[in-house]
Amino acid sequence: MANTVTTQELEILSSKAISAKSTAYCPYSKFRVGASLLTHTGEYIIGANVENVSFPVGTCAERVAFGTAVVNGHKEFKAVAVASDITPGASPCGMCRQFMREFLTPSVPIYMYDGQGGHIVKTMGELLPNSFGPDDLR
Numbered sequence: 001m002a003n004t005v006t007t008q009e010l011e012i013l014s015s016k017a018i019s020a021k022s023t024a025y026c027p028y029s030k031f032r033v034g035a036s037l038l039t040h041t042g043e044y045i046i047g048a049n050v051e052n053v054s055f056p057v058g059t060c061a062e063r064v065a066f067g068t069a070v071v072n073g074h075k076e077f078k079a080v081a082v083a084s085d086i087t088p089g090a091s092p093c094g095m096c097r098q099f100m101r102e103f104l105t106p107s108v109p110i111y112m113y114d115g116q117g118g119h120i121v122k123t124m125g126e127l128l129p130n131s132f133g134p135d136d137l138r
């Protein structure tokens with residue numbers, strides 16, 4: 001199955017998302033978020049939130065990770081992990097859900113890690129049902 005993630009891959013994916021929190025630039029909210037992506041070729045890409053003094057200009061961890069992935073030639077993904085310090089773990093914002101939908105099919109899992117080692121997992125389709133995706137414009 002295209003979207004099957006092994007236990008070992010998930011272990012790496014989660015530890016990368018959790019460690020990516022330390023790269024966040026979040027002087028205004030002090031709310032650290034790390035993200036990691038597992039590409040369909042087995043590579044890992046990380047991101048973290050990058051805030052701005054003009055608040056709406058700041059970017060979420062998920063969009064930093066996907067932007068980094070795309071400019072490095074990756075457009076297909078097996079899984080996503082997002083890590084924050086709250087419990088339950090932060091869930092991607094609406095803008096990030098649409099941004100991710102550009103590159104994720106509805107069955108791709110998104111793991112949300114909390115600050116205590118726990119997580120919940122939802123698919124892209126669960127986070128953004130009845131979505132407007134790339135195929136709708138082609």
Ligand code: THU
Nearest residue numbers: 029031033049060061091092093
């Ligand atoms: N944030 C993310 O990076 N990802 C999420 O899933 C939720 C929110 C960031 C945006 C902002 O820098 C901070 O968390 C507080 O909203």
